[in-house]
Amino acid sequence: MTGFVRRSRGLMGALTRMVMPDGDRVATVSLVFVLGMIVACTAGPWLLPFSARHIDLQHHFLPPFSGAHLLGTDEIGRDSLARLLMGGRASLEVGLIATGISATIGTFAGILTGTGLGGWPVRWLLQAIVSLTLCFPAIFLLLTLASIMGPSVPTIIIIISFVIWTETTRVADIQTRTLMQKDFVTAAIGMGATPFYIITREILPNVLPAVTVTSTLNLARAILLESYVSYLGYGVQPPDPSWGSLLNNAQEYLVSDPWLAILPGLAITLTVTAIGFVGEAVRDGLGLKRERA
Amino acid sequence: MTTRDTVLEVDGLSVGFGPQAPNALPPVIEDVSFSVRRGEIVCLVGESSSGKSVTSLALMGLLPPSARITGEIMLHGREAGEPSLDLLQLSRRARNRIRGHRISMVFQDPMNCLDPIFSIGNQLVEILRWHNALSRVEAWRQGIGYLHAVGINQPDVCMKRMPHELSGGMRQRVMIAMALAGKPELLIADEPTTALDVTVQAQVLDLLLRLRTQTGMSVIFITHNLAVASRIADRIIVMYAGQIVENSSAESFFTRPAMPYSRALLDALPTVDMIRQGQKRLKTISGNVPGLAERPAGCRFFPRCVHGVAAMCDSGSPVLQSAGADHLVRCRRWEEISA
Amino acid sequence: MTVQETILSVRNLNKVYETPAAWGRAGTRTHVVHDVSFDIQRGEILGLMGESGSGKTTIGRLILQLLHATSGQVALEGCDLCGMTTQALRPLRARMQMIFQDPLFAFNPRHTVHQILGTPLRLHPELVERHGPVDEQIRHVLSQVGLPADVVHRYPKAFSGGQRQRIGIARALIMRPSLIVADEATSALDVCVQAQILNLLLDLRDELDLTILFIAHDLTAMGLVCDRVAVMLRGRIVEIAPTSELFSRPRHPYTASLLQAIPRIGTKAMPGVAPCMPGKGTQVQDGDGGCPFRMSCRWAVAQCAHNGTALRLLEKDHWSACVREDLDLPGL
Numbered sequence: 034m035t036g037f038v039r040r041s042r043g044l045m046g047a048l049t050r051m052v053m054p055d056g057d058r059v060a061t062v063s064l065v066f067v068l069g070m071i072v073a074c075t076a077g078p079w080l081l082p083f084s085a086r087h088i089d090l091q092h093h094f095l096p097p098f099s100g101a102h103l104l105g106t107d108e109i110g111r112d113s114l115a116r117l118l119m120g121g122r123a124s125l126e127v128g129l130i131a132t133g134i135s136a137t138i139g140t141f142a143g144i145l146t147g148t149g150l151g152g153w154p155v156r157w158l159l160q161a162i163v164s165l166t167l168c169f170p171a172i173f174l175l176l177t178l179a180s181i182m183g184p185s186v187p188t189i190i191i192i193i194s195f196v197i198w199t200e201t202t203r204v205a206d207i208q209t210r211t212l213m214q215k216d217f218v219t220a221a222i223g224m225g226a227t228p229f230y231i232i233t234r235e236i237l238p239n240v241l242p243a244v245t246v247t248s249t250l251n252l253a254r255a256i257l258l259e260s261y262v263s264y265l266g267y268g269v270q271p272p273d274p275s276w277g278s279l280l281n282n283a284q285e286y287l288v289s290d291p292w293l294a295i296l297p298g299l300a301i302t303l304t305v306t307a308i309g310f311v312g313e314a315v316r317d318g319l320g321l322k323r324e325r326a
Numbered sequence: 327m328t329t330r331d332t333v334l335e336v337d338g339l340s341v342g343f344g345p346q347a348p349n350a351l352p353p354v355i356e357d358v359s360f361s362v363r364r365g366e367i368v369c370l371v372g373e374s375s376s377g378k379s380v381t382s383l384a385l386m387g388l389l390p391p392s393a394r395i396t397g398e399i400m401l402h403g404r405e406a407g408e409p410s411l412d413l414l415q416l417s418r419r420a421r422n423r424i425r426g427h428r429i430s431m432v433f434q435d436p437m438n439c440l441d442p443i444f445s446i447g448n449q450l451v452e453i454l455r456w457h458n459a460l461s462r463v464e465a466w467r468q469g470i471g472y473l474h475a476v477g478i479n480q481p482d483v484c485m486k487r488m489p490h491e492l493s494g495g496m497r498q499r500v501m502i503a504m505a506l507a508g509k510p511e512l513l514i515a516d517e518p519t520t521a522l523d524v525t526v527q528a529q530v531l532d533l534l535l536r537l538r539t540q541t542g543m544s545v546i547f548i549t550h551n552l553a554v555a556s557r558i559a560d561r562i563i564v565m566y567a568g569q570i571v572e573n574s575s576a577e578s579f580f581t582r583p584a585m586p587y588s589r590a591l592l593d594a595l596p597t598v599d600m601i602r603q604g605q606k607r608l609k610t611i612s613g614n615v616p617g618l619a620e621r622p623a624g625c626r627f628f629p630r631c632v633h634g635v636a637a638m639c640d641s642g643s644p645v646l647q648s649a650g651a652d653h654l655v656r657c658r659r660w661e662e663i664s665a
Numbered sequence: 666m667t668v669q670e671t672i673l674s675v676r677n678l679n680k681v682y683e684t685p686a687a688w689g690r691a692g693t694r695t696h697v698v699h700d701v702s703f704d705i706q707r708g709e710i711l712g713l714m715g716e717s718g719s720g721k722t723t724i725g726r727l728i729l730q731l732l733h734a735t736s737g738q739v740a741l742e743g744c745d746l747c748g749m750t751t752q753a754l755r756p757l758r759a760r761m762q763m764i765f766q767d768p769l770f771a772f773n774p775r776h777t778v779h780q781i782l783g784t785p786l787r788l789h790p791e792l793v794e795r796h797g798p799v800d801e802q803i804r805h806v807l808s809q810v811g812l813p814a815d816v817v818h819r820y821p822k823a824f825s826g827g828q829r830q831r832i833g834i835a836r837a838l839i840m841r842p843s844l845i846v847a848d849e850a851t852s853a854l855d856v857c858v859q860a861q862i863l864n865l866l867l868d869l870r871d872e873l874d875l876t877i878l879f880i881a882h883d884l885t886a887m888g889l890v891c892d893r894v895a896v897m898l899r900g901r902i903v904e905i906a907p908t909s910e911l912f913s914r915p916r917h918p919y920t921a922s923l924l925q926a927i928p929r930i931g932t933k934a935m936p937g938v939a940p941c942m943p944g945k946g947t948q949v950q951d952g953d954g955g956c957p958f959r960m961s962c963r964w965a966v967a968q969c970a971h972n973g974t975a976l977r978l979l980e981k982d983h984w985s986a987c988v989r990e991d992l993d994l995p996g997l
Contacts, residue, residue, distance in 0.1 A: 225758035601888035
């Protein structure tokens with residue numbers, strides 16, 4: 034039915050609607066928060082008077098909003114805000130890169146199985162890997178791999194990607210299968226298109242929206258996983274902070290100086306929740322169905 | 327006296343969607359008025375976006391709560407003493423009691439309406455027990471009777487089948503049996519034969535005619551195909567861009583269609599005579615049904631009408647006027663055109 | 666009449682779907698297309714009529730090599746397509762094109778009309794060499810199907826059903842194919858729009874000498890546009906004849922029953938109702954060599970159980986599979 038108010042479609046449309054005055058309030062606030070957090074973590078540490086490793090010997094355990102340190106200091110006098118932002122940088126970096134890797138691999142693998150191009154060996158192999166990773170509880174898999182490979186930032190990125198790519202594969206596979214049934218793909222085959230052409234021009238652009246949504250939700254998951262692992266001491270190593278290791282650090286002083294735990298805890302919770310809201314808004318904006326409750 | 331042999335009277339029914347005034351869109355259907363007599367088969371004919379389906383959903387009370395509905399839908403009682411009900415004023419609960427019981431509906435795609443995980447018998451028994459206080463055994467026995475009534479051979483076998491085991495025609499018969507289970511006074515059938523093959527379509531149309539004679543129920547049959555309509559209709563109501571443009575007895579309509587749009591619909595249909603004579607080209611009208619925002623100010627068909635006269639047709643919405651006994655038409659020039 | 670040139674020749678085409686026996690369940694064999702043979706001449710519109718499940722769509726896809734035939738031959742302008750590899754087939758695909766039933770699903774929703782119509786030319790650069798630059802060809806083909814040239818930057822969603830079907834026809838035409846397979850190309854359209862599209866197909870046939878295989882279940886539309894009509898029942902062609910012949914003097918009882926069922930203006934149905942069987946009761950087993958219609962046929966004789974699958978030439982161009990050649994069946 035034409036004639037109704039036409040709304041712009043696609044990813045940009047979904048994002049535009051979020052910042053429109055009549056858009057979804059929660060999503061708007063969430064989007065602003067996430068973007069703000071990314072900007073703060075990227076640029077923030079340079080603008081602060083203290084670096085994350087600067088030790089202020091006179092002031093340790095300074096509570097927030099008292100004196101020169103805006104959010105106080107930790108047990109050896111390092112600036113909490115600087116460590117929070119640097120920690121965020123590590124957490125977001127791990128999250129974004131892991132999500133990017135898993136989205137790329139997952140989309141490729143999903144399209145491969147969805148089109149049935151590799152034949153049964155490829156499908157069988159991928160299905161085996163996917164089932165295996167889905168069988169293991171993510172956190173145990175993560176810890177097992179981390180203890181084998183030894184903790185470092187690149188390792189943790191690889192491990193998290195390995196844990197979350199299966200979700201993207203599943204989504205891309207289902208989307209591809211549905212698309213393969215559509216007449217426009219039949220038409221392309223009938224016009225003499227090569228498999229490469231069909232995948233890049235007909236399948237991929239129509240799979241990407243769903244993959245984008247999954248990736249947004251995966252990003253939240255990746256950040257959370259990084260926090261788990263770092264909290265348990267297998268992730269980002271001291272003295273470099275991450276949100277998870279900050280929490281780990283703070284647990285000794287939980288009773289006497291709770292803000293040390295509250296600050297990174299709040300940062301993780303708010304960021305993950307906000308990303309979740311943005312993801313859902315994008316999904317609704319793209320008109321994709323909720324895949325599971 | 328007229329009330330008693332009329333089942334349904336629709337008066338000034340308008341339905342709108344979307345935002346409230348001041349930036350409201352024009353209503354999807356506007357000032358739709360007609361009545362259905364007892365035992366009458368009324369065919370609501372129109373192309374897509376003519377508003378025929380919205381009209382039927384409004385009659386069933388199946389429009390989403392956001393729809394803005396105005397007008398009156400009076401359902402008259404069977405007996406002289408029974409009160410008439412305005413369906414639009416009823417509570418949702420009272421409406422639910424009428425739906426399926428006094429007014430039933432059959433949809434285009436029966437597969438979407440049958441639950442794939444229950445057998446036909448199961449679903450039929452449930453509906454029968456919903457309408458009447460019956461034991462399971464008694465309901466099963468009656469269910470077989472209903473399947474027999476819709477022309478299914480071996481109804482006891484059919485009761486045990488799952489929906490996917492039945493052919494399209496069989497499923498549509500089952501749907502009709504379910505719609506009949508409440509002994510409705512009025513059956514609304516929304517394109518019930520469009521998805522069916524020609525031979526099956528003919529059987530389902532015959533079935534509706536026979537059921538009408540047997541039970542005396544009225545039928546509102548919605549279709550876009552005038553040839554199908556001509557096979558069963560007592561009355562033809564043609565809708566175009568949200569309005570009724572012609573309302574006539576079938577006989578009068580097919581001998582003297584008055585509205586240019588109705589004539590265009592008839593001309594666009596390949597007829598048996600054309601095939602016999604080897605005539606190839608159909609008469610067509612240019613353009614499409616105007617969208618909601620593009621509806622012209624005057625006669626809505628004017629931009630596509632070959633008989634349109636600018637000064638006469640392009641301003642002020644024409645009203646339905648009499649073009650003979652039991653024949654209403656929304657055209658100012660019908661007399662000149664017919665001559 | 667000039668010398669006839671056979672564009673498409675289909676011989677003994679079969680398509681069987683098999684599910685292997687597994688877990689103690691017997692395997693199934695579904696014969697969807699059964700020994701189908703026919704020819705189409707240049708400039709001819711052949712109608713392939715059948716009810717749902719008759720295998721007409723499968724035949725269309727087998728001809729276009731979108732499905733692999735189990736056995737049989739499909740020869741387009743004398744070259745057999747069935748034995749070819751996917752790579753060898755690709756350049757030949759430009760010579761046969763398809764028009765789909767639902768024009769909304771036939772287009773990638775993310776492509777503009779320009780991209781949709783440009784795709785065939787990108788895939789077959791020789792078409793650009795032979796017939797001129799892309800933009801010019803797109804403009805030309807749009808005017809052929811009666812669309813203004815300024816629609817090229819719009820997306821399929823922005824069009825009405827009839828306009829979309831015109832774009833679908835344009836996409837097929839831009840490759841200048843020898844054969845067009847139109848699968849239910851007008852079934853999803855409104856009456857008035859359907860008439861426009863039928864007229865367009867006829868105009869294009871006259872103008873460009875197109876050869877069309879018109880697959881549909883609507884006999885009236887078929888009677889109008891087709892030169893010859895083949896009637897299918899359960900994977901077999903049971904009758905094939907020139908349109909006027911077939912409609913006025915059908916020789917197969919199934920065809921006659923279809924003609925009787927056509928809804929037409931001015932004939933009110935009689936309220937008598939044919940019985941309808943549940944489930945698979947009326948299905949004739951595949952491959953029993955008998956007529957697939959004999960269970961529902963008034964004129965069936967004992968012979969029908971063994972005979973009545975092979976087409977026989979009854980008179981000029983009129984083939985029927987019915988063993989009762991003596992029948993005088995009512996036409997339209």
